[in-house]
Amino acid sequence: MLGRDNDSPVRSGGCDPGTIDAAHDRCGGSMIDGFAGTILLPDSDEYLMAATAYGRVGRPALAARPTGAADVVAAIAYARAQGLELSVRSGGHSPLNINDGGMVLDLSRIRDVEVQGGNRVRLGSGATWGGVAQGLLEYDLAVSSGDTYTVGVGGLTLGGGIGWLVRQHGLAIDSLLEAEVVLPSGAIVTANETSEPELFWALRGGGGNFGVVTTFTFQAHPLRGVVFGTIDVQPGSLAETLRGWRDVMRAAPEKLNSTLYSTPEFGLEMPAATKVLVCYGGADQDAAMAAIRPLLALPGVTGNDVELKLFVEVFDEPSAPPGSIRIVDRNGFARDLDDTLIDRVSTANAALDSAVLMVRYLRGAMNRVPADATAFPHRDVEAFLMSAAFLPPDAPDEAERRIMDSWSPVAEGLTGTYGNFNLRAYSDVLDLMYPPATMERLRAAKRRYDPDNVLAHNLNITP
Known part of the structure; x- marks a missing residue:
């Protein structure tokens, strides 16, 4: 029941609010x-x-x-x-x-996209990244952001923000200039390098633990178009494909971003597949194809749809699982995507016949940011790996343990975890997200800005 005592900021009069508006x-x-x-x-x-x-x-x-x-x-x-x-x-x-x-x-109504001077853009926290890309289209601008049209600006940014321009422009937080924040106390503040600098540091990777961000101001980057598409690879030789893909990406220019997916069979309509997605951050097709061509020459490639596109066209629309479902996911960063780790990934993926594997190549701009410059500490990494398996809500705990045990050899070769891709709060998730020095600084910020832990329904950093 919603109480209505005299001390609460609720209008009196005994009227039942009822339905919308x-x-x-x-x-x-x-x-x-x-x-x-x-x-x-x-x-x-x-x-x-x-x-x-x-x-x-x-x-x-x-x-x-x-x-x-x-x-x-x-x-x-x-x-x-x-x-x-x-x-x-x-x-x-x-x-x-x-x-x-x-x-x-x-926050979905706070979604304005405002272009300011000097290629600065002010975004409402409830805007979606697809909507932002659409709004910046006429200005030939883009912000390094996520992959999905419907992902909100606020959630992705506060967790770091890995997206299709990460190798050339870094994480979303690396382009963040300032934020308007409502603190749990009710104060409205501006956080940037000179105003509330400790809050600004904590917001960049510390999640929604410190205040409700209503607007973000980013430094946008000139972008006319991208060369984007999917390269289909015959499934069955995951380790070989991963090694070849890694070697190409190690030599590729930073404008070339790429993610490798391996998906199991989901019925006759969706056979098992291995796909390499590429996004070259620029409209120079000759330069783009020179960078992408070695990936087209990987063993087992069966086709591709790589072409020049508008940046807004690269954002996908994944279908959410129907109703309630049990998602067993783990992720982490690889400082070195070496052959041993690749073999472990291949073995684990074969054992998890219901899991989706994603490996994203990262080396580039995000590595050049010092580890203590923001609350996102994982800067010395080559790749990001995630595995997600889907179980019915009533699946026995043993089924989840089997999945986690299969992934354990891979986890031993990884460092940290990406909070934005953790769909539930594991007991060790914060220890994986933040090393001790970062966590100590985040707790100090929590004590200053949210000492009562009002914002606790998240990957929670307690005061």
Whole structure:
């Protein structure tokens, strides 16, 4: 139940807010004092959308869609007064941004894309990266960001931001200039190198632990187009393909970004496949094909659809698992993608007949940022690896243990983990994400900016 004591910032009068926007339609104002956005209750038409994330359907007491920082202040105050667990949502790919019985702060209405002087762009936290690419198209600009159209700017950025321009422009946080942040105290601050510099450091990789970011200002990069596509490789020789792909990427220019996928058979309509995705960050097709051609010559290549595209066209739209599903995932970074590690990956992948494997090549701009310059510490790495297996919700724990045991030899050869790709909070996930010195500094920032741990529904750094 939503309490309404006299100390809470809720309008009195005994009116039941009811369905979407009913606070305005029937109560003469918002159920949250000072809140001008939209409130979604369980019988609202759009409630299910706000309550659903990748692989999980939540049941929050309400979802609040603010229109700006002032609305965020009001919503946080309401959640604190009512004792509601608070989840912050900018994208829809993490089960950590929904909850049962609390409040979801859905930032999807804060989605403006504003181009400023000097190729600076100001983005609402609830904008999607596909929407950003579309908005920057006419300016021939891009921001190094994720791969998926519907991923939110806020969630991806706060976790680091590995995307299709990572080798030439680094992580998303490496292009971040400043952020507007609503602190749990209700204060609205600007964080950059000179204003709240410790908060600015913590936001770049520390996740949503310190405040609700409403807008981000990035340094965008000139980009007219990309040469992008998929190279199909005959499955069955994963280790050989990985070695050849790695050797090509080690010699490739930084404008060439690439990810290798291995997927199992999902019924007759989806046979097992191995694919190499490429994205050359520029419209010079001759230079792009000179870089890509060695990948086309890998053993087992059966075809490709590589061509010049607009940057917005490279963002995919993966289908989310239906309803609730159990996702068993692990990921980590390889300082050196050597032959021993490749053999381990191949063996583990063969044992996990229901798992999807992704290996992304990274060496380039992100390596040139000092490890302590941001809260994202994994800078001395060559590649990122992830494996995800899918189980029904009622699968026995033994099935999950078998998956984890098969991946253990690979994990021994990896360092760290990427928080944005951890779909649940493992017991050791924070230890993997942050070395001791980074964690100590993050805890100090947590004590300063969120001492009551209001923002706890995440990969939580406790004060």
